[in-house]
Amino acid sequence: MRMVSAASAMLAGVSMLALAAPALAQSSGVKTFSAADKASGGDAGGGEAAEVEAVVVTGSRIVSNGFQAPTPVTTMTSEALLARAPTNIPDALNQLPQFRGSSSNKQSVTWNANSPNQGNYLNLRGLGTTRTLILLDGVRVPPTSFAGGVDINTLPQVLVQRVDVVTGGASAAYGSDAMVGVVNFVLDKNFNGLKGSAQYGASTYGDANSYKATLAAGTSFAGGRGHIEGSIEHFNSDPINANDRENGQRFIQYTSRSQGGVQYSTTYQDVRFSSVTFGGYINSGPLKGYEFLPGGAIQPMAVGGPTTNPTYSIGGGGAYWTNTTMVSALKTDQAFGRVSYDLTDNINSHMQFSAAESRNQLNIRWDEHYGGSQNGITISRDNAFLRPEVVAALGSTNSFQMSRIGMMDTPQYKGDTLNDSGMINAGLDGKFSALGHEWHWDANYVWGRNQLRTNVNEFNSQRFYAAIDSVRNSAGQAVCRVSLTNPTLLPGCVPMNIFGVGAPSAESIAWAMGRSQYQAVNQMNIVSANLSGDLFELPAGPLSVAFGGEWRRQTLDETSNSDPAVASSIDYTGIQGKPNNVLPYNFTNIGLASGQVTVKEAYVEVAAPLLKDLPFVQSLDLNAAARVTDYSTSGQVMTWKVGVNYQPYDDLRLRMTVSRDITAPTLYQLYQGKQVTANLDLDLHTGASASYINEVGGNPNLTPEIGSMVVGGFVYSPSYFKGFTVSVDAYSLLINDAIGSTNQGLLNQECEQSNGTSPSCAYIIRPLPFSDRTPANNMQRVLNVQRNQAKVFQSGFDVEAAYLVPLEAISSRLSGRLELRGLASVLTDYSLKPSATQPRQGQLNYGNNPRISGSLEANYSNGPWSVRVAERWTGSAKRSRTTIFTNYDVQPNVNYTDLNVAYKFGAERQYEAFASVQNLFNVDPPLIADSANPGLQFPTNRAMYDVIGRYITVGFRFRR
Template identity: 35%
Template sequence: MLRAVRLALLVSVASLPMTALSAQTAGDGGAKIEEVTVTGSRIIRNGYDAPTPLTVISTQDLQASAPANLADFVNQLPSVAGSTTPANSNRSLASGAAGLNTVNLRGLGSNRTLVLIDGRRSVASTTDGTVDINTIPQGLVKSVEVVTGGASAVYGSDAVAGVVNYILDKDYTGIKGDISYGQTTYGDDDSYRATLTAGLKLAGGRGHVLLNGTFIQRDGINGVPRAWAARGMYMTQNPAYVAGNGQPQYLPTTRAGLNSVTGGGIVVSGPARGVYFGQGGTINRYDYGENYNLAGNSEWTVGGDWRVNQHIDGTSLQPGERIRSVYGRLSYEIVDGVTVYGEASYNRTLGLNWGGRQTDRGNIAIRGDNAFIPAALLAQYPTLATSGLTLGSFNADYPTRQSYNRREVQRYVIGAEGSFSLFADWKWDGYYQRGVTDNHISLISPNRIQLGYARDAVWNAAHSQIVCRVTRDGSSDPLAQGCVPWNSFGIGVNSQAAVDYIMGNPWTNTRFTQDVAALNFSTDIANPWLKPIGLAFGVEHRREATSAYTPPFAQSGWYSGNFPDNEQVAGHYDVTEGYVETLVSLPLNVEFNGAARLTSYSQAGRVVTWKTGLTWSPIGDLRLRGVRSRDIRAPNLSELFQSGGGNTNSLLNPWTGKTARYRGVPQGNLDLRPEKADTWDFGLVYRPSFIPGFGLSVDYYDIKIKGSIGSLGAQQIVDRCFEGNEDLCRQISLATADNAVAPTYAYGNGWNRTTGPNAVPNLGDIWVYTTSFNYVVERTRGVDLEVSYQTPLARIAESLPGTLSLRGLATRFIERTSDNGTQPPTNSVGQNSGALPKWKYRVTANYALEDWTFQLTGRGFSAGVYSNTYIECTSGCPASTALNRTISDNHLPSAFYVDGYLARKLQFGGLASELYVQVNNLFNRDPGLVGNGPSDTSSPDPGTNRSLYDFLGRSFRIGLRFNLG
């Protein structure tokens, strides 16, 4: 093992670490630069000499942005793309992702971005290992350090895309606070934020106590009360498209609606097709608009009565948040050079979310003897009394699906740090950390079995009262007891008792625990010829575990919910690792940085990660550097142990060409091994001595992940079963009449893909089992740019007061591909329907004048397309295929938003304070319209991409900071 470590340190003389411009102390070129420990390395150097690409967000940066939530600011950084936010995860009700605020560097996934608090891991918030930024004690964060290069050798698993380290203000003395209130220009999304910090020295300065409290409340926006959202933007199927006729298959368009659903139900087939039921059960004839003469070739209407299909009012544009946290720290220098400390924190986060109305897309079967069929409809279509009819509805009479996610995170640390002399001056630290996350997910959802009973409404034997069929005929099912009949024909036609019968609150509790013990040493070894040799090494042991409790009633039968039972998400793993890092000066202004880490996982085996780098300064103003690293991501608790639970949605049944409901059931795989990523970083930093205060950095990165953990989606599994893959056919089970899963895999029971007596049936409700494997190859490439300039204006003209600071950050994404072997990999860069535009940038101009501070921020991204695989055409189109769809307009717009900040310092006796106003999206620019679709899952979504565009409009925040330090 030692040989492997030595080899890893010696073989890489090929790259250079990149540093952060923002780590330089503000001021002129001669200003002192403090020595600090930066996140890219455990060896003490100043920020500009950091051996790994690093961006530092200072207290001033955070204050000038005045975010309602810390994650709102971090996710504006150009290198961050595709993070999970409450707004873009509001449909992820049962997975536990709703309400999360995560950080996703490079678009590689939040579980490939390592989140640290003062250099230590934080306990995960979900079984996939991601950390909710809401759990960070936000009122105490003084800076954020973002390493956008591989750092697994320094900090361990999950740092494939990089590290985000939240630095807390642990040494503060005095009393300080920040109180603010925010609202959008439309009078909604009220938000309140208050933090209070107190620090006190004890015992003549040998001790220190620190207390902090944070209160954040964001009311959110339920529904989508914005004019741009009322335009009905969707990606629709072209009703005129026929294979080979030269028409595009897809049409992104406004004034569109899914004509297979209305609030009170619409008849989707048979002689009464197009009859829909409105307020109070009124009978109406649907206008199919431009699709009218096509007799049902398209489920999408353009024009006509498209408005009656809209149900985005059941979706949260911005989910609500409630964050309460307390933090305490006590330290004491017991002898000179040795300090012991203890930390304790508690965070409670609530995510309140509307996840969209339950859509029954033309699949509600109504029997001919249903007592609620309107008499007027039967008079016009008497055959319905025997044949029945099929409805589609988004069920306006019962509540939209809702989630209540409560996360409680406890974190306890005891440790010691100090220094000693033994052939050199050493610094050391050791600690034990215990983290516990309790995640409670509670949903408001219809029960599909009870709704089925209630919809089957008939007259009782005396023909005097409408009752449920199970009530009239009798049923032993406990769920049938107390059945209240449901009227599927209209809006406002059902009683509260009927709503109460079909609705319920499935819930689950999940606990994640993390125990970490670590010991680290670092020193500078004297070198009589060159700079001292930096050396750091340490060991760490970590244990992560998960367990859950789900009551039996919440495990099946729900449209949203169906949580796994207690045994299906229980498991743990242990990790023991050791690392060594060195920084060596070489002749000709060359510096070598290397690190290696040997890690042993109880489930995934042993793996060596390493990093090597060189920096070279050919002239004093220019520094070139590069890094070559091997990084890993170990399989998380979900990928190893989870079984059961999952999502409910719809897919296309290839045997019939019709839509079928399915339940996706994830399954763990104990044979998974760590993902291995090879990373290259090349860059330069230029600080010309003839322009004091100016700096420029450019970095190229290339990350390739082999053995990436992935799984096929439900539609892919069914499609490939249809194409003849019998192994994937075994991952499909049919539901029985009472919605219970068949006892064994459907295809193990004799189903096959042929016609005849054993042909696959209509796949009404099916279960699709998804399992993860190490079979995907992923790659991402790009360029990071940072430029900064700071100068007193007196340098330009003596009469000009104040200081001007300029800073620009930009990322040019070049490639993001994923190859799972099932189809040619596609570069997703530039697909503005996703999260990776070609360019993403943020520029700031800050002017400080005595007691005043002014700042303007411009942020945005470049124009793009829906998909790089689409072929844009309006006529004479080639054949549209599953890999290359034809589309009438593949363009998606760029965006540029301007934010403003104004602050005024005030003095009241000994109280220093600052009043500030911050405005986001100053010019109230609407988001670009993005047509989601054409599946039914798009219909509850507003017509934009909430991962990229600013969808709230102009927002204001006013606040007051004070400091008695």
């Protein structure tokens, strides 16, 4: 396996470079072409290369015929993307090794509705979704979640012509958030005719069924001066529950222990909670260790085998989780329309809109309560539903704590996330002659709005604790205590029996159940203008410039009925047994957020040909840009880039770029209201599992992150090896003032290593002095405040190659065309310095950061037939840098094989039938316990491995 991987890595520096450095049309009549087209003598724009008037390469604002940006750009056509993943374009992009840790319904941890990324969010180089700028035809797309980032499912996909991925800093060209790179979705704005598709897919297990239908139409009018086009599409994908797959029913989990300030974890199978049951477990008092049986009787709970953590056991009578979602349900509907009209021969106007709705639905978890925690249960001896023999066994004890997971008798929590997005773009563009050269200009107004709504059915804490605190009234009837002690607080309260599986009545569940809901509305207005052209001739060619400005205002308004900030003001008068720090809802509690930022920007970019047609200097070009950005929240910041292209002779081009880039804090990072979640984790200080409150909040004093990036490499197209192109680009990135909140594990670790003297200890709230290491001093609250506190270091290189050959050139007995492509991404360093007081911590070869990953593919076409075979590999990495796993400590490399077959027919081959098989050999995901709660998550790393298995898609496309 190692030899195969090494050989693949050497060959697969390979990529779509045959399609690299594409053109981005910005005005009417501009055709596009790619490096591959020029190398093979073709023309993607439908004519000869000499017909091209002007191009803009993604990553630059220069409009100039023949201009090549020094920043690496990988391009994939929509056809190539759909061959990789027929479901949708972002699924295909996530197969590229430059993307790591992206979020989607297949890759995300989907049991937590608190997560804003219930969609398809691209993560370039694993550095976070907000550090990659998403563009639609060169225009910034508004965020689609409260935490920033863009759900790619909401973008129109039917008319996408290609996707350009800039793997280098581009803030000087596009502004904030382009620190790591840019992903630009380029539309076919001159589509004529009618095209559509219909397809169906399913896994080899008969689940994850998907359906997709698309239709697009376009035509010219007014004698060719105008053009109108539009598209609609629908996609639906069914969910997969974890217990529908073999490993999802084996209750594979790791348990942790602390020794000498170091966390050790061991993976076991058939794990259960050792002090929680489905019917109720008594955690304190003389009956500690007993469980409630159906009907309310008690018996000692069957004790399972030991693990490294007393909270869990192997087997036994404890509770566990099941039926959580492994792949969430996804449904998207999209509509797009565009009208353009030539006002004069040199001025074009346009108006376009897009609207989309994306919905994710998932099973989250079941009702859970842990004795002694902030969501625990305390039962008084006068509870109406306690059996007399249980009360007698309590002796003089007035109350006891209880733990319960209601999987057997209460509804499962289900999350429903609806994302509605709309975008309007209106503007003018044109050209004119000045200074003896042609100049191009454009002016645009963009309005975008996104509304994210999430709701979860779960117990309302006030009602739940009122319902379980039941007593007998004077008539001997079971009633809520609050109905006697504070009758106006919760009229109609229905008492709930929670002693034994099946005890809660449907009426009491319905009364106590609520819906935690939150809504985030992002809105953005953008006004921009750009001008580009040639100033004058230099000895080696024209001096090209581009300059312009942009004004934008972004607002965020988040509302919630589960704001944890109001938890202390909820009235529990007359209710006994309410725990301290209880939240409004048992699980999902989201705070409020409201704020806005206004941004003003101005930039200038220059492309200067320095030398030309000299010995060993066929061309030497300089590209430089600078941008001033003024934020209403944090003031001015400057970004810049300097790049060179050096071509010593026809076959070889060398390129290098140095840039200073920024990522601005999101409105949520600035203005997030206090948000708290209930967590259960190992406390390094006490060595015991601790149930604690994790509290995060915004910080209006945040400033932009500052990135310094160097990218350098070469493109080689040997004249002696026609059809072959290879590129290698190395990069190094340093992010200063990186925004983040130090998590509980790092805070705890730093505090322990300092023996309680580190400032980090102030963020961990305990009831007793630091010297006390008993479980009584477990952490109760962890404060995570967003700060400009970290540094991020990453370096590596990308290798891309393509070989295109007509087979008759090899042998007259062969026919058809063969194209070999591949891509590899290699990390040489990835490390973090979480704060000024913490050391630099290596992340390379840990978690989702394998040293090398990539893909190889072969495409064969002959007449109406085409066949594609692809091999992609994940790379391998250890589980964790901070935790020592005593078994299953390595996430192994896995190879996946994909197969696509298509047949075109009809008089002009305008119809196409196709079949696609992803993960052809049905490779199972490696066994990796991914949760500290038994059965909660499917045991693998979904961000790294395919969890669906062999997936077959068949469909039909047409174009007329």
